[in-house]
Amino acid sequence: MSTARSAHDSHLLHNRDVQPNEATFSDVDALFEFLRGALADALHADSFFLALYDELSRTVEVVRQLEFDTELPGGTFPLGQGITSEVIRTRRARLVRRWSQEAPRVQVQYLSKTPGLPESALTVPLVAGDEVLGVIAIHKYAPDAFDEHDLLQAERIAASAAATIARLRSEHAWTRLQTRVSELQSILSTMADAVLIVDYDGRLIALNHAARELLCVQEVSLVLGQPLVRRAWGSWPLGAPELAETLGPLLARVKEGKPLAEAQARLESQGDRVLSFTATPLLDRHRDVTGAVLVVRDIGHNRGAEGAARDVLAVASHELRTPVTVIRTQAELLRRMIRAGTVTSDQIDADLVSIVNQTQRLATMLSLLLDVSGIEEGRVHLARRHVDLAALTAAAISDVQATTERHTLGLHVSGKPTGYWDDRRLQQVLANLITNAVKYSPEGGPVDVFIDAHPDVVTVRVKDRGIGLACGQAKHVFDRFYRARSARRLEGSGLGLHICKSLIVAHGGRIWVESEGAGQGSVFSFILPRRPIDTHVRRDCSVPGDIIDAQKDRCGENQQSK
């Protein structure tokens, strides 16, 4: 790609007549080459990528990308808050003239000879019908490189490209491949464990939603291709030096062909938080290492089970005191008044009702604590049976609706959301999420629950227009006792969401929250596999093999295309 802009307009004039001849594109690579000429070269872009979007797993797959004519590895990432994700979500093209001032921060960038980050960007969705199929994006390091005229041109080209992709998708081979990729993405996105996939040089080529959450890159634009071991990425919110020190030797061991390597990184900047990494090599047909799959687990703040038990006890001893105090003072006051003969039977009755209510509150807190201690010890037993999630949700909604007149609760179901789950546990999760949605919408208003049944999974979203979450809060709301310091009550201490997360994870699913910011409402979502994911069954069906093969194929494709 040329960096000169002098021939810009003549290129555009020329390209106005160039429309992709659909018949000539037999595959995505051919389309990519066309886009490179018609868009990236014509607009003198420094870098360019073509990404496809998988709605089911909400994953973006960068199929191919170039910077200064050098092919960089593609990869996948879950929908986040970066520009690509924004364009997919809004289906509207975005023109950025000065990225450093008007667009989301970029935490991870390419190793490139040019210092700094691209200032100009043009990101256009590929839309066919009512479906977003992907995105094309061009960047330039100089500011003000693109204008509205370029945007229109890019949108015209994107419309043709989307039609081509839609046609390719309907063809048999593409569908088969895409189904496998989609399955793989579904599994990855559903996993509670954070998964990163790196290529041979340690460059990040894929990560799942949990990884995005764990590594705190939810709110920033993320550019794939960054070597994980590079020390210079100090702007990564977690302790970059500690991560680099841990991952370097770990990846070296994997390259030597070690079947499984483990390491822990202690992040002092994060209050001595400890992350554990397990690396497995990715092999090609010749058994050569082409990269690695890293599973990352947050094992807390360097405290064992004792610390967790202490947390539970500390909150419990504090929070249980309040209802106990109410019961005791009410009983004592009642006794004083009875002795003094100054009490009416109505008052005795009212006070006793209040005392009974407080004991009910104590009982609720106790079962919450028992749930938590059970979860801490890994004891979550599920009584699975055939469950109609729509009926279960309707019942939960009607229970909560009965408690409020200011909120309008709605249920929107697509498909038949049935599966093998523990209905009592899911009812608990739904009640918690819907109650929260009402509680955190103090002005009243609509609370909508959306259930979408897919072939293998069911997704549930609880959307409110309430107080929302401040930037950075979202990733912590499922932590144990997240709100303990600010909230006074056990019911509001965040234990409920922590329990929800544990119950969804026990079902093999994943739970997360999205909010546009404080005052913008929140959407709590969870995704559940319709049938239990049993590791033995999976092994029998050789699914893990397929996963690795699929990944291998994709890595292979990327390399061949260079």
Added chain:
Amino acid sequence: MNILIVEDEAPLRKTLLNAFGSEGHHVEGAVNGLEALARCAERIPDLILLDLQMPEMDGWQFQREFRCMRGCSDVPIIVMSATHLALGNIDAQAVFEKPFDLDALLDAGAALLAAGIHHVA
């Protein structure tokens, strides 16, 4: 005598209002430090019963701002705390750990009010 009860837990606030009210005092309630400061600006109480952990403005912050108000440096405060361990820095005449004995709290209140009258005299 005027007593201000600062407690966000409604049933407890109500019970304490009844208990001190039945002793013949004029009692008012506040749900947090902010509301308590507003009450104190209208009329300085003779005794304050103060919870610590409350939304909006907690007991520690209330106590700091209250002590800076004119004529409020000597008003007795009884702290009602959920735990002795996390009491922190607070200028109070008595601390009752929850769950407390109501008779003992009423006695302490009476004693502080009597001492306050003595002090003024």
